[in-house]
Amino acid sequence: MADITLRLPPTLAADAEEAAYALAGFDSYAAFRLGEGSHVLGPMSAVLLRTEATSSSQIEHLTVGARNLALETLHEGVSDNAAVVVGNVKAMESALKLGSEMTEANILAMHRALLMNQRGWEQQAGRYRDRLVWVGTDGYSPRGASHIAPQAELVPEAMKDLLAFIGRDDIPVMAQCAVAHAQFETIHPFADGNGRCGRALVHAVLRNKRMALHTTPPISAGLLRRTTAYFDALTAYRAGDARPIVEQFAEAARYAASSGRELVDVLVEQLDVARESLHGIRRDAAVWKVLPHLIAQPIINTRYLQDAVGLSKSQAERAVGVLAERGVLTQRSGRQRSVVWEHRGILDVLDDYAVGLRRG
Template sequence: MADLMLFLQRDDIPVLLQCALAHAQFETIRPFADGNGRTGRALIHAILRNKGLASHIVPPVSAGLLHETDQYFAALTAFREGDAAPLVSVFTQACQFAASSGTELITQLEAQLAHTKQLLAGVRRDAAVWRVLPHLAAQPIINSQYLRSAVGLTKPQAERALKTLARVGALTARNSAKRNVVWEHRGILDVLDAYAAGLQRQ
């Protein structure tokens, strides 16, 4: 582990190559009784963040590695036998998968928000509902309390915003309660569900 920590401090090799080798070395050491796989994949994202390649997002590189598990495990075996080339190839493919799938996800989420804006076309531009819109991609399930705490709306503003979004068909109720109704943006949830399904192991 000491050698691995020293390797992580180096700045004279490409970051993605450093990620691939550090991940494989950690998976070879396997310092814990359980959770080595999850920790090793989390290490990738920690390196990307530390090196400034992904300071505001978490690209799904680990999901890319697990997208083709047989190829991934074969590459780890080859690494342990002294051949790092298959690992670098698999890691490169995982990064490409992360970039392409992440870009497609952003495109689809933007399309959902654009559609919601169209639904709100007749609403006054100073209405509180417009302050809610940017939050929906990250939080497609909301209620009045969330809008008050996260968006800073008053209770009347939050209630009006939710009613407006429901009236135009952007939100639907998840429960039948008269108070504390929970609302969802079904279009955004469908996009996220499809994205998650595409990340499943093969």
Template sequence: MVDFQTPPIAFDFPPVEYENQLWKPTNPHIFSNAEVRRQTGSYRSASPALIADWYPQPDSLVIPELEEATHALQNFDVYSLLRLGSENPELGPMSSVLLRTESSSSSQIEQLTTTARQLALAEIDEGDRANARTVIGNVHAMEAALALAQRINVDSILAMHQNLLNQQIGMENEAGKFREELVWIGGTDTAGPRGARFVAPRHELIRDALKDLVAFISRTDLPAIIQAAIAHAQFETIHPFVDGNGRTGRALIHSILRHRRISQYTTAPISAGILRDTASYFKALEAFRAGDAAPIIHTFISASIFAANTGKDLVDSLAAQIDDSATKLVGLRSTSAAWKILPHLISQPVVNARYLKEQLGLGDAAIHRALSVLTERDVLVEKSGRSRNRIWQHDGVLKILDEYAKSLRRTAGTV
């Protein structure tokens, strides 16, 4: 990641302006008189610059590694396609697991952690881990971001957010809705915005600011990674929602990259690259608001190169697991349901009969025969220990996904 002790050459950007506002506690009766006096007073809320027609100085676009990062993402996208083949049934599941890996990393930036098994259990409506359900919401937001990539507008951003918060317990009523209250970063929720590190714009400014951002995203005269980095930072500055701004903003990154045809088949784990050094990422957002976009651009460049390189390793490791499992099925008829289940174990390494019936359209008898075969041949392990509503998992795939997540946490702050 970028060393912010010696920042790169400045990339001038219109700085955020601020409005002076007056704050009074909304429920003063729950505080002491001294605390009410401390909370009452002026604060400054952001007023984001309009950027639809902004253009940098041409020489500032000459950035080392920018071309390398763009080509790395494009090559990873093609590599995934060639590694599995356009007609290979594993391509869809592989794309899904990469998207889920990206969603999980994005959630970890917000301190929402879960294991690959918990996430897979949540996908089949098993388990009761709230974080896993929340991360599933992030998966759905990413899916919406990609599905809506050809027409990025205010409504599609709302749809991303709705898919995100629909799965977050206690936040369902906020899903797909702009906030109508003040939000801030830093300080404490009970103390109001005075003393906060950043106070987001008044909610009355949100819709116009997002319309301006959408106009910026529709342009094609900027390098895609620069456009994605600036659009993401601008979105985080607008902070249009009560919760889920960071995760929606990182889903927007992939919508832009899909729209610009940088990533057409799979989702590179860019948030995994950001996760390695979240402190620098948040510092980069602060620098952006102060009028220098260089740190956030370099953060995205570094994260893109990391995503492409480690993404290839992840694809190879997961494909090797399925290849190994395939050798255990040698001798089975090609029409056997076990062969149909096998590629789906990449994206869904924990399964039950209900999930397989919904996904593959197989009958109960065929599914149970296939699960018996996969268990007997050591492809799957039955983990529930129940006589009904049983659960099977692919230990090898789960191990690879968890080791990838652990490797990001081990390197956090060291690169």
């Protein structure tokens, strides 16, 4: 892979470039819409990252709603799937750090972040596999598998070769993302979590190539809309045809850019409604610090506000009291009768986005 000549039909090369610039345009739009350096941009980036992590997990049939994911982040969840998806969120966060330095150690750190939250797989976290793996059949035999990955002893060199390919700057970025992802899935370097890690790797490449500096565009959301075509494209790649996977990623990138803009807009609308509800509250009140965090974490408790926002216990209590009194938050019971407060509008926006993906 390090020195391969990637020849794309001119129309596909142009399509891939157009898709990459659509992603860059979305990234710039989010920064412009929110204000680069704004206290809202960070939480918005976080919720886009969680949206991407959730979509990527859903491709692996790990489905979790926005409420369960937010509860799990507060350690108030009761869903095993939510705990696994939180691991995927951490892997995505690690992938963005990988973007600044594409090294083998950072890829292993990304995998460690993913699998440490997955019960029974902790010993495999952050390590290349030491066994044969395959795709498309039961776990006992590769007979009938759609793909049998290379022998375990070939993985380290194959990954070094892949990283050399990613380091090149003579390939259209979206095509490079697609091929790097497909090669990663072909190597299947880990005992579990390869799909989610491979999709997270795409964001590391986009960050590395400076196509997405502020946000995490929901590319997996685009792939989720046509999972059969996505898996068929991976199969075609393994047979020597890279065109379908580049086409799938170009289409997914365009969807990520357009739907990402819509998602940013409707979440900002929710913030604007909340600001109107808080009319008359003095500008130095702690409640204004809390408000943007509701995008990334639409269910909160006072402990979260102390840890994430830096409020004192009394400030946190006053802030949630004001937000509840003004109708921005609704009180709910968490696990073991603890009290949490949720922003129903933001939860509905995130769940509606997920439902739209499942409809295709």
